[in-house]
Amino acid sequence: MEIDPRTVYSDQGEKLRALKRLGFNRVSFGVQDLDPKVQEAVKRRQSEEMSRKTFEMARELAFDGINIDLIYGLPFLTLSTFTRTVEVISSWKPDRIALFSYAKVPWLKKHQNAIPEETLPSTEEKFAIYTKARKLFIEKGYTAIGMDHFALNTDSLSEGYYSGKLYRNFQGYSLNLAENMIGLGMSSIGFVEQAYFQNHKDLEAYGASLEAHRLPVAHGLVLSPEDRLRRWVIQELMCRFQVDKKQCSSLFSIDFDSHFQNSPLTPLKEEGLLEETDDKLLPTPLGRLLIRLVASAFDAYLTTSSTYSKLV
Template sequence: MISTALHQKYDLRLPRYTSYPTAPHFSPAVNGVVYRRWLSELDPKQPLSLYFHVPYCEEMCWFCGCNTKITKHYSPVGSYVDVLRAEIKNVLSALPAKYPVAHIHFGGGSPTILKADDLRNIMEDIQRGFDILPDAEIAIEMDPRTAKPDFMDAMRDCGFTRSSIGVQDFNETVQRAVNRVQSFDLVANVVANLRERGMNGINVDLMYGLPFQTLQGVIETVDATVALNPDRLSVFGYAHVPWMKKHQNLIPTEALPDTAQRWAQYEAIQNRLAEHGYVAIGLDHFARADDDMAKSMLAGELHRNFQGYTTDRAEALIGMGPSAISSLPQGYAQNDPALGRWKRCVEDGLMAIEKGIAVTDEDRIRRDIINELMCHLSVDLDEICRDHDVPVSRFATQLDDIRKMSVDGIVTVCCNTITVTDTGRPLVRAICAVFDTFLDHAQKRHSQAV
């Protein structure tokens, strides 16, 4: 159990470190011309990862922090699909060869809003333009309220292997407070339909820190979720940022758990999942011991990208759709989040990049350190510095800061190896922040550490 003093000391607003440098530090210096050049320089022998953003939902979940639009009609979604397919062609025009692809992910929004034939058409374009490897993981985020049988038929036909199902909480009072009402039976039916079609890779997303959540309630949600027998779970703390996401003002703030209650919910979920045999992965993921993600963690091969923890080893991730971020060896590039501007750029045959950042050698070293801490809760600075041919003395100040943290029992330092303790696991972002040269604690653009 973490003390109140540690709550207050380390409950800072910090990045989730799905990239380094993080998105708030992107600038217009990286534009479509730069991005096209970066794509042309990619090694055609190295597998790629592809991400497709579908920025539409039928209704707004008030906890949502994603880039999405609400529509009750399909016409804007159908038009969007046409532009997304054009963007695939634009990207292919910049690549000098037919590249292998090891991982594909559809996120949103709600990709399940797509018509089955539109999903098939997008996948056919991908299959024509890229060499999808036989063991590629093809994943999609699913809203069980909009996942229709014919859509799941299309998923099966297109080779999808993994589904991430948004549950958040099964308590109806909580669901109504965040405008996301869906029964256990509805979710169970979707899971059964996926498995009947041979798609057995099931992730479930849960949240804590939502209005009206209680300790007993989150435990009951965990038990109900485990009854679905998912391979993996993601457990995220609700980020209340109404100054960035205006719809979050609809959430009754007086019903939000305070910091101590959030921590207690996190610990209760983690302990309950451990009782059910799930292994903790990094900060906020859990997996069965025989799952590939758990095996990757034990082998020291776990990775982290904009979708969170992953077994995907690709060095280059190409994002398509408004707001999608690409992660390439040269740096990061983000598409314009404004749907209209993104559409005009794509239709003009341009790369719809709004901003990005070229990574420096210093960034790469710090990124490796942060990734090791986030993925494996330990980092050998001697090894990292050898790999980058720099003296470990470069991080003397950071090591001193980490040693000060060790007094609180959240981290240990031995022979320049930093190890996060069980107590420190939920605080790993605060430990990573020591190595973040960009961080400005005065800014309110990040979520709470827990």
């Protein structure tokens, strides 16, 4: 259950206790950043005490797992201030930590128009912040999971990483426990029999579909054989940091090298992001940090206008 600490702090844990009674066993708290100046800039006033006490209430209720979401790249965020956030959060020992890059999308989130561009860290600064945070989390005993998740060795996400059972979607990493997934609620995305579908984002449209006894699906996409092939390659890169070319060729009845001969792999190799052997593609240590960029080489729908900064 994704939870905004501001919605549960004031009732001394009553909502959290209700969720526990209902059978929810994992909670995720959106903290983003602990620095007051950053919080004021994004109009998310959430004191360190509020975040800490909410976390402690969840620990006392013995949820199976607690995740904390952090965001780097917010306005006025600096290397020093975010380093402090990382040190404080890691000292609480949440089971998982998600480290997301701030995405400025004012055409989707109108309030972002009020954030001056000059208050945002540059691409180079963002990369320095990310690499420092990643290094600190690893030093604090966390396993780096794929691009942006960190987990204690006792957490199932770490176990899934080492056993090769991770799955990546647009929200992050999870254990790949089922072939099909039913999306429930507004805007949710489901996947059934090689087809994706998304429910209405608008409450009125969502409610109207239910009143008419229709599935509240706004749109969907049936994957082509090429889509399924490229999805597999991208999943392998993002979840396991390698692609077994022979395995891919066998699964999809192709010759890997011939099929992807026009993919832009040469620049990645020249920049030291990717190594290739007869059998495998292997992102380098730097390539792992920029795994979105490496994986984008296999995204047939990605336009050439996508920039490096959007992938950091």
